[in-house]
Amino acid sequence: MPQGGSIVSGVAGRYATALFELAAEEKSIDAVGADLARFEALVAESADLARLVRAPVFTAEQQLAAIAAVLDKAGIGGLAGKFVRLVAAKRRLFLVSEIIRSYRALVAESRGVVRAEVTLAEQPSDKVLEEIRTALKGVAKGGEIVLDVKVDPAIIGGLVVKLGSRMVDASLRYKLNSIRLALKEVG
Template sequence: MAAEDPSVSGMSGRYATALFELARDEKSVDAVKADLDKFTAMLADSADLARLVRSPVFAAEVQGKALASVLEKAGITGITANFLRVLTANRRLFAVNDVIRGFRALVAKFKGEATADVTVAEPLSDKNLDALKTALKSVTGKDVALNVKVDPSIIGGLVVKLGSRMVDSSLRTKLNSIKHSMKEAG
């Protein structure tokens, strides 16, 4: 399965595939995905946790103890906790974001979903998120999971990347193209 999807290749793809197959066999794909989503949110919110995960300076034992504390506090148990412990013991915790991305891709494929990366200038309301999902579903014919990233530098509008297709309707891009055409005209 991993060989069919270029987004789940290499070392992180092998770990993602192993986790996905275990979760599928245990009929706990949704639970593992929810735990991984929780862990991803914790990584985004804590610079210390992100540093612990990325830095090769910490010994596996130190990373393992710190991770155990984080997992307990977050209530992450079972397959997900064991998997994160294995990544730590194998000195591969630095790749956790790539592994999670690969796992999500495998889950989407398994469920017949597509995933779109959406960049917005400010957080979208639930109503706007639903409208975007509906619009993307009408284009793809599949349910679309959204990875939303807030980037104020795009000023307004949004950038949607779905597979190899990208739609950039950001205000920054429009202003840059106007500036570029004015330079050519002048």
């Protein structure tokens, strides 16, 4: 179970926290996660389902009836199925993607997994990724590091790392901008 200040906040965070606590009590964290992933995949595959989830024009009853049919057809039951039905009944279906993201973050946090977003100018080799992972392990107090790698040629070179609320910009673009500002102050 996550300790101290939670990494999730807001309405979606409260829903995700409640679901995580129930799943932990029932010892079904992974099963709930798998069902939520299946539901999320269904939403991603169907434009109609995505519209139902995001559009406020449908009544709670319409959303609940449609979601119940989708969940039944997909075989998503148990705690995850009940939870998605509750979210629909409470007119919070538009938050379901954020809730699922927050649930995953809580699961990762409970297992000591730390996510880091790394932006590089070009696709890195496996060796470079492993070096970044090793360097971040010390900062993350030895927890498992999962890297979300983004490629952005605009940074020119170097890298930008976001780990929780911390960010280190060691990109060439940042360094060049710093030099440019320093030269303006001198001149």
